Amino acid sequence: MLDLGPLPAPRLAPNATVQQALQFLVRGRRGAIVVVEGGDSPRPVGIFTERDVLYRISGGLFTSREHRHRIPLSEVMSQPPVTVRRSDPLVDAIGVMVREQYRHLVVVDRNRVLRGLLTTSDIVQFLTDQFPEETVNLPPRLRQRYTSREGA
Amino acid sequence: MDLAGLDVTAWGVDPDDPQLSRPLADLPLKQPIVLSPQASAGEAIERMRDGHEGCVFVEDDSEGIVGVFTERDVTVRIAARGRDPKRTLLEDVMTRQPTALQKDDPLSWALHRMGVDGHRHIPILDDRRLIGFLSIRTVLRALLEA
Numbered sequence: 001m002l003d004l005g006p007l008p009a010p011r012l013a014p015n016a017t018v019q020q021a022l023q024f025l026v027r028g029r030r031g032a033i034v035v036v037e038g039g040d041s042p043r044p045v046g047i048f049t050e051r052d053v054l055y056r057i058s059g060g061l062f063t064s065r066e067h068r069h070r071i072p073l074s075e076v077m078s079q080p081p082v083t084v085r086r087s088d089p090l091v092d093a094i095g096v097m098v099r100e101q102y103r104h105l106v107v108v109d110r111n112r113v114l115r116g117l118l119t120t121s122d123i124v125q126f127l128t129d130q131f132p133e134e135t136v137n138l139p140p141r142l143r144q145r146y147t148s149r150e151g152a
Numbered sequence: 153m154d155l156a157g158l159d160v161t162a163w164g165v166d167p168d169d170p171q172l173s174r175p176l177a178d179l180p181l182k183q184p185i186v187l188s189p190q191a192s193a194g195e196a197i198e199r200m201r202d203g204h205e206g207c208v209f210v211e212d213d214s215e216g217i218v219g220v221f222t223e224r225d226v227t228v229r230i231a232a233r234g235r236d237p238k239r240t241l242l243e244d245v246m247t248r249q250p251t252a253l254q255k256d257d258p259l260s261w262a263l264h265r266m267g268v269d270g271h272r273h274i275p276i277l278d279d280r281r282l283i284g285f286l287s288i289r290t291v292l293r294a295l296l297e298a
Contacts, residue, residue, distance in 0.1 A: 022227065022232040023232065025227050025228075025232065026227065026228050026232045031224065050223050050224050050226065051223060053226055053227045053231050054197060054200060054201060054223050054226050054227075055201060057197060057226060057230065057231055057237060058194070058197065058198070058237075062230075062231040062232075062234065063234055063235070063236050065234065068234070091296065094292050094295075094296055095296060098289055098292055098293045098296060101204075101289065103288075120272065120288045120289070120292065121266075121270060121272070121288075123292065124263060124266045124267050124288060124291070124292075125267050127263055127267070127295070128263055128264055128267035128268075131260065131263075144249055144251075145216055145217075145280065146216050146217050146252055146277050146280045146281065147211065147216030147217055147280060147281060147282065148184060148186045148209065148211055148217065148282045149216075149281070150281065
């Protein structure tokens with residue numbers, strides 16, 4: 001059983017506010033919040049990601065203090081969440097992410113209890129850990145000044 | 153995630169595989185969306201949505217590319233702070249001087265930079281010219297199809 005590490009999953013209940021969700025997104029540093037029901041055995045019912053914020057921000061949803069503190073997460077989350085199991089082959093999870101353009105997959109056990117959140121960054125981290133000589137010891141030439149125009 | 157133990161060759165990525173030394177120019181790079189520092193975050197958001205992209209580059213006439221503004225920045229620097237994107241200038245919320253790679257640099261360097269910086273997009277240059285950018289999805293797809 002390959003261990004990709006703990007795969008932390010910031011989580012909130014469906015009745016949490018948009019305000020709380022935004023704070024959790026920032027503090028959680030995982031790019032997504034898993035929306036769960038069920039206390040001790042939390043079961044995912046949705047997911048709220050940075051992409052959801054990007055697609056909803058134009059409605060003024062996040063600028064109005066009133067909205068942020070009143071609208072529940074259940075109204076802005078994506079559902080149902082796409083889930084995978086720890087025992088699934090990593091290559092299949094990557095295939096889903098690439099094909100469906102997801103950056104996050106919710107990890108559950110066979111009782112659909114939340115076990116973690118898999119992100120594209122976790123996968124990159126895993127890969128760079130696998131190939132230390134290939135990917136770590138090479139000093140990229142950092143280019144600081146560049147342009148989109150010809151002949152600059 | 154089971155990967156048949158630690159045998160990554162099970163899915164075709166061999167630590168000695170020349171895949172990792174492929175030049176970035178071999179991969180399908182994405183066309184950069186480029187805006188000025190005085191453009192609004194609102195315009196950047198619209199362009200990201202319409203283009204289904206996760207970032208825009210910010211270019212100044214005299215200095216060249218001066219910053220990048222990403223999907224993550226929309227959450228952290230705009231939404232979570234209750235800012236109005238239409239009244240926020242990119243120069244106030246972009247990340248300055250994004251690190252770039254050259255088109256002949258190997259794929260392994262892109263993986264390394266994404267792992268170290270935690271970024272999902274890397275600008276790719278031909279000497280001083282921005283020719284496109286690499287997304288984390290492109291990198292994963294390339295490794296998957298190896």
